[in-house]
Amino acid sequence: MHKIILASVAAVLLLAPASAMADGPIVLKFSHVVAEDTPKGKGALKFKELAEKYTNGKVKVEIYPNSSLYKDKEEIEALQLGSVQMLAPSTAKFAPLGVKEFEALDLPWLFKDEATYANAMKGPVGKWLFQKLEAKGITGLAYWDNGFHMMSANRPLLMPADFQGLKIRISGSKIADRYFRDLGSIPQIMAFSEVYQALQTGVVDGGENTASNYLTQKFYEVQKDITVSYHAHLQYAVIVNSKFWNGLPPDIRSELEKAMAEATDYTNSIAVKENDDALEAIKKSGKTTLHYLTDDQRKAWQDAMRPTYGWAKGRVGQEVLDLVAKELDIKMN
Ligand code: LMR
16 A cells, blocks of 8 residues: 555656645756856846746755856866756857857957947847757857956067967967967966966966956966957856756746846946956056057057968858858958
């Protein structure tokens, strides 16, 4: 008798959808690698606040910032395995998934300003890139802005010759690898959580990042010179494990979509100011020297990095380059 009851309970449990089965809330783990006091960190907290509110606590969002749960590469593997449900990696980090096309966004001097970037991501390119993720069991929900990269080392970086022989940390993109090689540097992929120590101990000589990351990771304390070059752009794709997302009860999923849409607007609305404020704080610290390129210096960087454009086709393919070129109304190669 007992066995029959147990067996039927087990059968009911197996058949019941996750939401009806669990007494507690659905837990959504959101892992990321930056500090909470950054555009992405604040965006994640906003999503948590809204998701829990709109689902009346039926969903609990657990945020793990600052690589506290997983580092760069691990978190993407964990998402595929379902050990974590949501991430917002830089789009420069998608190659290990077999989706290199995102790296088109890393082309140097591609977006002339923030408005150009924001408009471009509203167009077909963003959707096209997300479709590429589907085959990998990953669903793209939104693009979150950070801002333009600066470059740093322990010497002023003003002309291409200044880059000669420098070991430079990059986050993952082969496009960045290529433009640093064009400048005569030796790029090296390294997880974000390891960068501070690598700069401090001289494992690498320099790197590139946004002001908010320079400030919150204290990179500026171990780099004598930062060039406010704004030569490339850093943006994130908020992604979820498709099986988890599609398995959610539809009413819950639509509340989460609403929370994500609002968190996205919020993040994208604060990104520029967050980075402006961070740059101001770095300036005030007096711990590093900020350099601004003259028009001639900028032109020299652009000319030196130009070969990356011709090379990019073999890496990301013509299709995405055409889409980006059309969106920005520019000629690629
Ligand atoms: C980096 O690794 O430099 C960045 O992608 C970190 C981040 O998520 O902003």
